Amino acid sequence: MRWRGKPRHSPDPCSDADTTRGTGRAASLSGVRAGAHRGKCERTHIHPDQPPLPLGKTRIGTPAHSARLALLLRYAAGTLEHLIDMTHIAFIGGGNMARSLIGGLLKTGTPAANLRVAEPLAQARESLGRDFSVATFDDNRLAAADADVLVLAVKPQVMPAIHHELRDTLQRKRPLLISIAAGVRIDQLERWFGNLLPIVRCMPNTPALIGAGATGLCANLRVTPQQREQAQHILDAVGITRWIEDEALMDTVTALSGSGPAYFFAFVEALENAAVAQGMPRETARILATQTCLGAGRMLVESNEAPATLRQRVTSPNGTTQAALESFSADQFPRIVARAVGAATRRGEELAAALDKD
Numbered sequence: 001m002r003w004r005g006k007p008r009h010s011p012d013p014c015s016d017a018d019t020t021r022g023t024g025r026a027a028s029l030s031g032v033r034a035g036a037h038r039g040k041c042e043r044t045h046i047h048p049d050q051p052p053l054p055l056g057k058t059r060i061g062t063p064a065h066s067a068r069l070a071l072l073l074r075y076a077a078g079t080l081e082h083l084i085d086m087t088h089i090a091f092i093g094g095g096n097m098a099r100s101l102i103g104g105l106l107k108t109g110t111p112a113a114n115l116r117v118a119e120p121l122a123q124a125r126e127s128l129g130r131d132f133s134v135a136t137f138d139d140n141r142l143a144a145a146d147a148d149v150l151v152l153a154v155k156p157q158v159m160p161a162i163h164h165e166l167r168d169t170l171q172r173k174r175p176l177l178i179s180i181a182a183g184v185r186i187d188q189l190e191r192w193f194g195n196l197l198p199i200v201r202c203m204p205n206t207p208a209l210i211g212a213g214a215t216g217l218c219a220n221l222r223v224t225p226q227q228r229e230q231a232q233h234i235l236d237a238v239g240i241t242r243w244i245e246d247e248a249l250m251d252t253v254t255a256l257s258g259s260g261p262a263y264f265f266a267f268v269e270a271l272e273n274a275a276v277a278q279g280m281p282r283e284t285a286r287i288l289a290t291q292t293c294l295g296a297g298r299m300l301v302e303s304n305e306a307p308a309t310l311r312q313r314v315t316s317p318n319g320t321t322q323a324a325l326e327s328f329s330a331d332q333f334p335r336i337v338a339r340a341v342g343a344a345t346r347r348g349e350e351l352a353a354a355l356d357k358d
């Protein structure tokens with residue numbers, strides 16, 4: 001285990017005091033939980049409001065009922081915020097995805113003192129500590145020991161190896177387990193890490209690395225509503241999120257948004273090559289195609305219109321766009337895309353099935 005660096009901008013005045021002291025695990029981490037520390041930090045760590053009286057016998061629609069309801073809602077919202085603030089999140093694997101999530105969480109107000117990362121590579125640990133002021137570990141068990149939420153951010157093929165290390169720790173504490181590993185099913189995670197755990201399986205995509213990700217999330221039945229909020233809060237830090245109730249559709253998420261960025265890259269590549277074939281310099285073709293992709297994407301997001309509506313709006317009768325779209329139709333463009341998404345879905349199922357042997 002390594003404790004690296006001093007938090008530079010911790011929003012919690014107490015975390016500086018504790019996390020900069022000493023180099024050992026006890027010095028770096030236990031203070032956040034210790035009673036003495038909590039005593040010092042009452043102002044920030046203990047919810048200031050007492051629970052309001054329950055609704056009791058107040059009559060619905062009366063001012064007394066509305067006032068108590070408002071108080072209760074305010075208390076519930078405060079409690080949730082408090083819960084997220086106090087949550088200790090450990091990442092297993094400190095690669096690209098973990099870095100994006102950590103960066104996003106810090107930006108959205110999670111104190112660095114609440115985050116830990118286990119990462120085998122010393123150089124990567126140093127850079128995580130330097131860039132984010134989070135505690136780093138070379139031992140997965142130590143990082144996971146006191147975590148309320150454990151994010152598995154390793155490659156799918158590494159999962160079977162880490163379950164030996166983590167299973168006992170997880171069974172003792174039963175934290176919320178969040179897996180972002182592409183294609184790994186919930187029943188596989190339950191088999192490796194124990195079936196009593198609350199588990200959220202996520203499928204983010206590459207734009208999460210720049211905070212513009214799209215993530216599908218799916219939970220097992222042990223996940224509480226609060227834990228769903230926690231998982232969503234973590235993934236919302238790098239883009240938009242949608243819950244998928246039927247896990248079978250997670251392979252479709254992989255084929256749609258998971259692999260989707262590559263489809264757009266391939267499309268822009270083809271556009272660029274088509275313009276180059278007509279004599280345009282590559283650099284000009286690339287910048288025009290790239291900006292077209294960005295502009296069209298922004299119009300989709302910002303106009304809130306269906307893609308079909310936007311397409312019709314730019315297609316004048318007998319114009320150039322119509323000529324191109326008719327050519328797409330003749331070549332069965334929708335069928336080409338549907339077949340590609342089907343191929344990606346099937347490959348996702350195959351890759352997950354290969355992990356059944358472990």
Ligand SMILES: NC(=O)c1ccc[n+]([C@@H]2O[C@H](COP(=O)([O-])OP(=O)(O)OC[C@H]3O[C@@H](n4cnc5c(N)ncnc54)[C@H](OP(=O)(O)O)[C@@H]3O)[C@@H](O)[C@H]2O)c1
Nearest residue numbers: 093094095096097121153154155156180181182204205206
């Ligand atoms: N990147 C994406 O856009 C994206 C999108 C969707 C889903 N995902 C999923 O997110 C997960 C992480 O992807 P990534 O792009 O962040 O990969 P990555 O950059 O390779 O990160 C994985 C990290 O895990 C570390 N690691 C390897 N073995 C370990 C072990 N036994 N214990 C702890 N850490 C270990 C690796 O260290 P070393 O480098 O030293 O091996 C590496 O730093 C993958 O499962 C992937 O399927 C990624």
